Amino acid sequence: MATAEAEAPAQEVGAVQAFTVTLIVRRFDPEKDAEPYWEDFDVEMYSTDRVLDALHKIKWDQDGTLSFRRSCAHGICGSDAMRINGRNRLACKTLIKDLDVTKPIYVEAIKGLPLEKDLIVDMEPFFESYRAVQPFLIASDKPEKERIQTIEDRARFDDTTKCILCAACTSSCPVFWTDGQYFGPAAIVNAHRFIFDSRDEAAQVRLDILNDKEGVWRCRTTFNCSEACPRGIEVTKAIAEVKQAILTGRP
Ligand code: SF4
Numbered sequence: 562m563a564t565a566e567a568e569a570p571a572q573e574v575g576a577v578q579a580f581t582v583t584l585i586v587r588r589f590d591p592e593k594d595a596e597p598y599w600e601d602f603d604v605e606m607y608s609t610d611r612v613l614d615a616l617h618k619i620k621w622d623q624d625g626t627l628s629f630r631r632s633c634a635h636g637i638c639g640s641d642a643m644r645i646n647g648r649n650r651l652a653c654k655t656l657i658k659d660l661d662v663t664k665p666i667y668v669e670a671i672k673g674l675p676l677e678k679d680l681i682v683d684m685e686p687f688f689e690s691y692r693a694v695q696p697f698l699i700a701s702d703k704p705e706k707e708r709i710q711t712i713e714d715r716a717r718f719d720d721t722t723k724c725i726l727c728a729a730c731t732s733s734c735p736v737f738w739t740d741g742q743y744f745g746p747a748a749i750v751n752a753h754r755f756i757f758d759s760r761d762e763a764a765q766v767r768l769d770i771l772n773d774k775e776g777v778w779r780c781r782t783t784f785n786c787s788e789a790c791p792r793g794i795e796v797t798k799a800i801a802e803v804k805q806a807i808l809t810g811r812p
């Protein structure tokens with residue numbers, strides 16, 4: 562005869578409750594729409610889901626035309642920066658449960674770059690500024706072994722090595738919104754990465770580039786960039802260090 566314990570219904574261990582959330586997405590199809598418009602979608606989500614999962618559910622189950630970029634889905638490639646409830650974030654690093662799910666979640670493309678379709682912008686102006694600061698090691702010699710660097714020297718630019726070029730900082734900057742010519746925080750962060758590298762010989766070249774009227778002096782220290790950075794880089798501090806290096810003439 563079976564025991565009472567054996568007859569009890571199987572318990573679902575660690576069951577995760579589903580809930581419905583409304584996403585209001587700013588849509589734009591250049592082939593059909595004169596202006597962007599907002600469209601809402603109800604999706605069933607779990608507390609472990611991220612905004613990127615919600616966008617996938619919409620695309621796969623409701624509207625295959627919804628367009629957005631993503632690649633790694635783990636905060637590394639930098640391709641899914643977007644404005645979520647008015648703040649720049651990576652969709653793959655934003656848990657739905659960390660937002661107020663009693664209200665709709667607003668999702669739109671990052672600002673200040675030309676809108677191409679739905680959540681996709683043209684990143685070329687962003688990368689043009691990035692390339693302009695020569696973000697690579699410049700050294701005249703060809704050593705037989707690796708270039709030696711002290712721990713202290715390495716630490717000077719450690720923070721700015723973490724950049725994944727997501728553009729969350731640059732596209733949250735009010736100066737960049739109003740003046741597309743400004744290099745923007747990300748380009749300055751990536752210049753900082755090499756300006757303060759003791760193995761590099763082109764710091765002065767980069768400082769001259771950033772001493773331009775569209776360079777570091779356009780920064781108004783609003784800290785939007787530091788708040789937006791998904792890698793926790795102290796962007797405003799890096800910009801201040803570049804300004805200081807220009808003023809003193811040495812990194
Ligand atoms: S500094 Fe941060 S926010 Fe800006 S592009 Fe790099 S990772 Fe993205």
Ligand code: FES
Pocket residue numbers: 630631632633634635636637638639640641642651652653654
């Ligand atoms: S998809 Fe790669 S950072 Fe989010």
